[in-house]
Amino acid sequence: MKTKLRLDQVAKSYGPVRALRPTTLDVPEGEFLTLLGPSGSGKSTLLQILAGLTACDQGDVWIDGRLSTDTPPHDRGVGLIFQNYALFPHLTVAQNIAFPLEMRRLPRAEIDRRVTRMLEVVQLPHVGDRLPRELSGGQQQRVAFARCSVYEPSIILMDEPLGALDKRLRDDMQTEIRRLHKELGATILYVTHDQEEAMAMSDRICLMNDGGIAQLGTPSEIYFRPRSVFAAEFVGHANFIAPASDRANSKCMVRPENIRILEEAERADTVIDAILEDTIMLGAFSRHVARSVTGERLVAVNWSEEKGTTHRPGEAIRLGWDACDTVHLAAEAGR
Amino acid sequence: MTVIATEFPTTRADRRMLARYLPLVPAVAFLAIVFVIPVAQLLFLSFFDNTGVPTAAHYERLVANPTYFRVVLNTLSYSAWTTLFCIVGGYPIAYLVATISARHRNPLLIWILVPLWTSFLVRVLAWMVILGSHGVINRTLLSLGLIERPLDLIYNFFGVMVGSVHALMPIAILMMLSVMLNIDRSLSSAASTLGARKSMAFWRVYFPLSLPGVAASGLMVFVSALGFFIAPQLLGSPSNIMLAQLIIVQLEEALNWEFAAALSVVLLAATILVVVVFDRTLGLSSLTGEVRAGASTRKGGFGRLPGGLGRQLVSAIGWGSVYAGIFLGKILPYRRQRLGEERRSLLWILGLIGIAFLALPTFFLIPISVSENRFLAWPPEGFTWQWYQVYFSSAVWLDATVRSIGVGLATAALSMILGVPAAFVLARQRVIGKSVILSLMLLPMVLPHIIVAVGLFYLYAKVGLVGTNIGLIIGNTIFSLPYVVITVMAVLRNYDERLDQAAWTLGATRGVAFRRITLPILKAGMVTALLFAFVKAMDELAIALFVADAGTPLLPKQLWQEMSYKIDPSLAAVSTLILVIVGLSIAVVQILNSFGAKRG
Ligand SMILES: Nc1ncnc2c1ncn2[C@@H]1O[C@H](COP(=O)(O)OP(=O)(O)OP(=O)(O)O)[C@@H](O)[C@H]1O
Ligand SMILES: [Mg+2]
Numbered sequence: 001m002k003t004k005l006r007l008d009q010v011a012k013s014y015g016p017v018r019a020l021r022p023t024t025l026d027v028p029e030g031e032f033l034t035l036l037g038p039s040g041s042g043k044s045t046l047l048q049i050l051a052g053l054t055a056c057d058q059g060d061v062w063i064d065g066r067l068s069t070d071t072p073p074h075d076r077g078v079g080l081i082f083q084n085y086a087l088f089p090h091l092t093v094a095q096n097i098a099f100p101l102e103m104r105r106l107p108r109a110e111i112d113r114r115v116t117r118m119l120e121v122v123q124l125p126h127v128g129d130r131l132p133r134e135l136s137g138g139q140q141q142r143v144a145f146a147r148c149s150v151y152e153p154s155i156i157l158m159d160e161p162l163g164a165l166d167k168r169l170r171d172d173m174q175t176e177i178r179r180l181h182k183e184l185g186a187t188i189l190y191v192t193h194d195q196e197e198a199m200a201m202s203d204r205i206c207l208m209n210d211g212g213i214a215q216l217g218t219p220s221e222i223y224f225r226p227r228s229v230f231a232a233e234f235v236g237h238a239n240f241i242a243p244a245s246d247r248a249n250s251k252c253m254v255r256p257e258n259i260r261i262l263e264e265a266e267r268a269d270t271v272i273d274a275i276l277e278d279t280i281m282l283g284a285f286s287r288h289v290a291r292s293v294t295g296e297r298l299v300a301v302n303w304s305e306e307k308g309t310t311h312r313p314g315e316a317i318r319l320g321w322d323a324c325d326t327v328h329l330a331a332e333a334g335r
Numbered sequence: 336m337t338v339i340a341t342e343f344p345t346t347r348a349d350r351r352m353l354a355r356y357l358p359l360v361p362a363v364a365f366l367a368i369v370f371v372i373p374v375a376q377l378l379f380l381s382f383f384d385n386t387g388v389p390t391a392a393h394y395e396r397l398v399a400n401p402t403y404f405r406v407v408l409n410t411l412s413y414s415a416w417t418t419l420f421c422i423v424g425g426y427p428i429a430y431l432v433a434t435i436s437a438r439h440r441n442p443l444l445i446w447i448l449v450p451l452w453t454s455f456l457v458r459v460l461a462w463m464v465i466l467g468s469h470g471v472i473n474r475t476l477l478s479l480g481l482i483e484r485p486l487d488l489i490y491n492f493f494g495v496m497v498g499s500v501h502a503l504m505p506i507a508i509l510m511m512l513s514v515m516l517n518i519d520r521s522l523s524s525a526a527s528t529l530g531a532r533k534s535m536a537f538w539r540v541y542f543p544l545s546l547p548g549v550a551a552s553g554l555m556v557f558v559s560a561l562g563f564f565i566a567p568q569l570l571g572s573p574s575n576i577m578l579a580q581l582i583i584v585q586l587e588e589a590l591n592w593e594f595a596a597a598l599s600v601v602l603l604a605a606t607i608l609v610v611v612v613f614d615r616t617l618g619l620s621s622l623t624g625e626v627r628a629g630a631s632t633r634k635g636g637f638g639r640l641p642g643g644l645g646r647q648l649v650s651a652i653g654w655g656s657v658y659a660g661i662f663l664g665k666i667l668p669y670r671r672q673r674l675g676e677e678r679r680s681l682l683w684i685l686g687l688i689g690i691a692f693l694a695l696p697t698f699f700l701i702p703i704s705v706s707e708n709r710f711l712a713w714p715p716e717g718f719t720w721q722w723y724q725v726y727f728s729s730a731v732w733l734d735a736t737v738r739s740i741g742v743g744l745a746t747a748a749l750s751m752i753l754g755v756p757a758a759f760v761l762a763r764q765r766v767i768g769k770s771v772i773l774s775l776m777l778l779p780m781v782l783p784h785i786i787v788a789v790g791l792f793y794l795y796a797k798v799g800l801v802g803t804n805i806g807l808i809i810g811n812t813i814f815s816l817p818y819v820v821i822t823v824m825a826v827l828r829n830y831d832e833r834l835d836q837a838a839w840t841l842g843a844t845r846g847v848a849f850r851r852i853t854l855p856i857l858k859a860g861m862v863t864a865l866l867f868a869f870v871k872a873m874d875e876l877a878i879a880l881f882v883a884d885a886g887t888p889l890l891p892k893q894l895w896q897e898m899s900y901k902i903d904p905s906l907a908a909v910s911t912l913i914l915v916i917v918g919l920s921i922a923v924v925q926i927l928n929s930f931g932a933k934r935g
Contacts, residue, residue: 051524051528052674053527055674069674072527072532072533072674073524073527073528074527074528074532076528077530078528080528082521082524082525086521086522086524086525088522088540089522089544090544099529099531099539100529100530102650103531103535104530147529151529151530
């Protein structure tokens with residue numbers, strides 16, 4: 001696949017703060033890539049550099065195979081959706097959406113046609129004459145999306161576009177954005193610090209920590225094969241267990257859903273004796289918290305059974321999992 | 336029963352409602368008695384002749400004589416030009432200050448505010464030193480051989496404009512700035528990612544959003560300029576006078592009070608007309624600083640122009656500047672620009688020239704005050720303390736200084752006593768008629784001072800307060816009160832009320848919470864308000880002219896009289912001393928503040 005976006009050793013500091021360490025990243029055409037990471041990990045900085053709103057200190061930005069490090073934002077053809085939407089408060093919704101088309105000097109009739117169509121695409125056909133502040137948060141978000149995609153940029157950057165919305169609206173908008181991604185075929189870089197959102201939407205996830213890329217991979221690679229303690233902990237729950245004596249420099253990790261409570265004579269590749277501390281029924285799943293004889297806290301998540309588990313808190317149990325579910329982590333990987 | 340219940344607050348809720356208004360009562364009563372009634376009386380007077388018989392003769396005289404009509408036109412055009420220059424000159428400065436980093440903002444702001452803290456008369460004197468035929472500019476140009484004869488920079492339209500714009504531009508800048516600082520920076524970024532060049536993003540997004548600030552400061556400047564008489568009198572041509580000057584002439588020379596009252600009505604009518612037209616087209620709410628950027632464009636005149644004419648215009652300017660930029664880029668050998676480098680040199684040049692214009696003039700008085708030259712001539716010659724000796728050996732000057740300081744302090748105290756409780760209520764409580772009350776409090780700021788002063792003079796003449804310190808304090812408080820109310824309200828707007836609530840939940844009574852939490856946090860703002868009131872009172876000329884008499888000299892009155900007749904460096908010495916007094920009081924306040932902050 002063609003490379004759409006390339007960052008080559010791009011770095012940015014704000015005084016003593018290293019917002020972005022030298023970072024290299026390739027994004028193929030049409031991909032939905034999510035930047036996931038804790039607050040202050042450099043996600044917004046990376047987007048700003050791609051959009052041309054912030055100059056990087058070193059390195060190069062390539063867009064569509066062209067060196068674009070010093071291209072001003074208005075020449076990049078990269079759409080950006082701001083966390084606060086940044087809709088122009090003095091222009092109506094239709095005027096907002098028409099703005100990028102006017103900047104490209106399209107004929108009036110064509111502008112009107114495209115604006116009308118775009119309002120239908122985001123399912124807001126009747127709000128064209130309203131001002132942004134007369135819309136709800138979700139509607140504003142959709143207008144921001146419409147304004148950004150109406151001139152059909154081949155790259156769209158979104159900085160936590162759903163951060164201000166409530167849970168239900170977020171779910172709807174996630175589906176909507178996925179749909180629009182398919183419809184428009186654009187390359188999308190999407191910033192969030194919500195791991196579920198990242199999992200649900202992305203082709204690949206770029207996990208960021210401390211101004212650098214901690215891991216880059218598909219959602220399941222990130223989830224099942226984290227390469228660092230940070231990656232394992234940031235996405236989903238991780239049970240850390242003491243490594244085998246010959247690999248003192250590494251750590252081992254098992255996901256809760258891979259740990260079973262073993263019946264009397266049941267066997268598994270790895271078996272640990274533990275005391276059950278608590279069981280919480282979560283609906284389809286139950287969460288068991290146990291403490292191993294060596295003092296480690298272990299969490300197992302299994303299908304719930306109607307009769308409830310036969311084990312009581314305080315009871316001694318055996319926990320086991322298959323060898324292939326053990327993930328070995330380099331102790332300081334990702335740093 | 337129900338009728339009685341609505342008339343007398345019987346329930347506890349009713350009583351609490353009334354209690355809310357209580358802190359407003361002193362300030363409102365004060366303004367009603369010494370501001371509303373005298374002004375109304377003055378207007379009333381214009382319909383009577385000097386024997387008390389009702390007549391329209393004064394207005395007939397006004398209409399019959401084209402000279403008066405010319406004075407009105409003069410005043411309007413003078414105000415319009417002042418407004419234009421204040422906005423055009425102030426906008427780049429406000430824009431520069433609004434868009435630089437917060438770290439660099441405060442130093443620039445301080446220099447912009449310098450004129451606001453300096454006595455207006457002192458500033459006018461400084462312009463005499465700079466613009467006069469022996470002044471800084473003419474002497475410099477002559478010695479450089481650039482001109483052969485001194486240019487006429489003073490005692491004409493140019494001189495008046497310089498003095499007036501210098502006086503009003505800081506306010507214009509501050510009002511534009513308060514709107515600009517509320518414009519979300521990401522909007523400009525958004526425009527650029529959508530394909531707008533910098534100049535286009537400015538004209539299509541930033542500029543329209545800053546217009547409410549432009550409109551508000553335009554109104555403020557225009558209305559203030561209508562009542563100006565100091566700059567026209569001292570820097571202008573005697574053949575080209577303004578309404579306020581004419582009023583003074585009628586009062587002091589022709590002793591025709593009724594005709595002066597009729598002229599005041601005209602001035603007042605012009606002021607009210609401007610305010611009403613503004614309110615109709617743009618909305619007065621943009622004056623209180625609570626306006627949301629762009630809020631008025633929907634309802635307001637700009638968006639209401641036929642066929643979005645305003646938008647078309649702005650769009651045309653935008654494209655014009657884009658093409659101009661591209662064209663310049665083609666013909667000038669610019670090196671390729673790195674991203675993040677901004678070409679703002681033009682803005683910086685404009686901004687720094689403007690700030691120098693605002694901040695520097697008064698400093699020219701200091702060397703003049705020790706010059707041996709008998710006129711305010713540049714460059715200063717030799718060195719002498721003799722002008723200071725003139726001041727210190729003059730009983731009148733010393734008396735005026737002591738009285739001015741005393742009256743200033745008392746005015747500041749009275750303004751605080753009346754203004755702070757009112758500001759608390761206006762900023763925090765929901766009260767019915769809030770906007771009316773607030774307008775009443777702020778009205779003295781926009782009404783020509785001369786009208787208020789003359790009205791007060793009639794009132795005082797009846798009750799024997801003319802030439803008394805009490806009379807002066809009351810008169811000055813009318814004008815200092817708005818500044819206290821505005822400043823305290825601004826401070827309160829930034830104050831998180833949850834701090835008080837937290838204190839209450841932690842067991843503090845309301846009184847204790849106010850003393851231990853509210854007051855210490857608000858102290859700096861309160862002191863600023865006090866200082867503002869003091870400085871304003873020290874500088875108030877209209878009251879000094881009409882309420883003081885020969886037995887009660889005041890600094891502004893003394894300066895005004897001397898500047899009108901003879902001008903020598905002793906005035907520069909007095910001005911320098913005034914600068915020192917104000918500077919010292921600011922310094923003392925700063926030190927007290929930082930001392931308090933360390934202890935607290
Ligand atoms: N304009 C700036 N000036 C100074 N420091 C900045 C600036 N912008 C970002 N930083 C710093 O750079 C680092 C990375 O910031 P960035 O905004 O990229 O984080 P982020 O991953 O987007 O975080 P969040 O999830 O909170 O939005 C942070 O430590 C931040 O404090
Ligand atoms: Mg961010």
